[in-house]
Amino acid sequence: MAGWRRHTLALAMIAVLPLAACQTGGPGGEITSIDTAQGSDENIASLTAVINRNQNDPEAYNVRGSAYGRAGKYREALRDFDKALQLKPDFYQAYANRALIHRYLGDQAAALADYNRSIQLSASYDAAYIGRGNLYRKAGRTQDAFNDFQKAIQLDTTDPRAYHNRGLIYQQQGQHGFAIEDFSTSISLAPDSAEPYNGRGLSYIAQNDEENAFADFNMAIKLDDRVAESWANQALIYERRGDKARAAKSYARATQLDPNYKPALDGLGRTRGT
Numbered sequence: 001m002a003g004w005r006r007h008t009l010a011l012a013m014i015a016v017l018p019l020a021a022c023q024t025g026g027p028g029g030e031i032t033s034i035d036t037a038q039g040s041d042e043n044i045a046s047l048t049a050v051i052n053r054n055q056n057d058p059e060a061y062n063v064r065g066s067a068y069g070r071a072g073k074y075r076e077a078l079r080d081f082d083k084a085l086q087l088k089p090d091f092y093q094a095y096a097n098r099a100l101i102h103r104y105l106g107d108q109a110a111a112l113a114d115y116n117r118s119i120q121l122s123a124s125y126d127a128a129y130i131g132r133g134n135l136y137r138k139a140g141r142t143q144d145a146f147n148d149f150q151k152a153i154q155l156d157t158t159d160p161r162a163y164h165n166r167g168l169i170y171q172q173q174g175q176h177g178f179a180i181e182d183f184s185t186s187i188s189l190a191p192d193s194a195e196p197y198n199g200r201g202l203s204y205i206a207q208n209d210e211e212n213a214f215a216d217f218n219m220a221i222k223l224d225d226r227v228a229e230s231w232a233n234q235a236l237i238y239e240r241r242g243d244k245a246r247a248a249k250s251y252a253r254a255t256q257l258d259p260n261y262k263p264a265l266d267g268l269g270r271t272r273g274t
Helices: 041-053 058-070 074-087 092-104 108-121 126-138 142-154 160-172 176-189 195-206 210-223 228-240 244-257 262-271
Strands: 008-010 020-022
Touching: 041 058, 058 074, 058 092, 074 092, 092 108, 092 126, 108 126, 126 142, 126 160, 142 160, 160 176, 160 195, 176 195, 195 210, 195 228, 210 228, 228 244, 228 262, 244 262
Parallel strands: none
Antiparallel strands: 008 020
């Protein structure tokens, strides 16, 4: 699944069967948009060589910090962002990057302060609004999250996370038409991402459009067959159609990928008659 962490969103029961959607789009900040190769040991070594040649280059520390973040080396990343900001106090991109590291180190207050500072320095920086929106969403501040995603979209962001995450909020509110529009835009911006297909499929189900939902869940599996939610969502369609054998097979695949994924466990219990 895209992003460093996966969160799940349980939706209300529709047609007596549970739905579950991916609630990701990445946690926010710049690091999630960096190519995974940048987290490799080889790339970090190359960036270190650049820094050794010029130890007063804030851009170099910011880039290496991002690479450390992609590699899961959060303490090293934090040190690099601290150094970048020491060298360039108005470096708003580094503030947004450091905010994400603070999130993963569990310091939500520091993360919020850094996102706020990034936005204060550059009120048109869409990535900071998206990152802060995700922080608000995790804290249950849905309206604040919505406002930040909306702001990023008003800034003409091309980041698919803004549309995907706003779509999730619309979905939570039962505004499935708006949700489908946002998921569709997210797909147009990142056609290789499975998550918005899962999200859009669930809103299609809410509108009793099984055909489009099934197509979206199948596409999500085609793009990434390691996501439990995709298989459970596909199984849900089979179950709704009365095909318990295929439903059980897809639920079983979901439980293999995530043994603790409750919608899949419950579905497997129903379709296997246990």
